[in-house]
Amino acid sequence: MLHRLEIYVSDSVRSKDFWLSWKFGSIYLVFVQAKKKYLDAAYHRCRIGLNDLAFQTHSKVDPDRIKVELVRLYEELK
Numbered sequence: 284m285l286h287r288l289e290i291y292v293s294d295s296v297r298s299k300d301f302w303l304s305w306k307f308g309s310i311y312l313v314f315v316q317a318k319k320k321y322l323d324a325a326y327h328r329c330r331i332g333l334n335d336l337a338f339q340t341h342s343k344v345d346p347d348r349i350k351v352e353l354v355r356l357y358e359e360l361k
Contacts, residue, residue: 285310286339291317293331309339 286309292298295316305312321329328334340346 284339284345285336287311287313287335287337288333289313289315289335291315291321291329291331291334293317293322 288311290313292314295314298314298316304314315334317329317331321327322331324330338346338349340349
């Protein structure tokens with residue numbers, strides 16, 4: 284199950300007018316202000332965009348089931 288999605292933004296003041304964070308049950312979405320030094324970086328994990336996608340599982344088998352489902356979805360989209 285998806286646990287967290289974290290997105291870096293270039294302007295947190297403008298972004299908070301839309302969403303700064305959002306929670307639905309145990310899942311939450313967070314917008315984080317990217318530091319100025321990363322705004323123009325070619326690549327850095329703190330640059331604007333998706334930074335963190337976290338899944339929470341209840342057993343060791345869940346990650347394998349998620350992988351199987353993602354592969355199946357990928358094959359359908361090809």
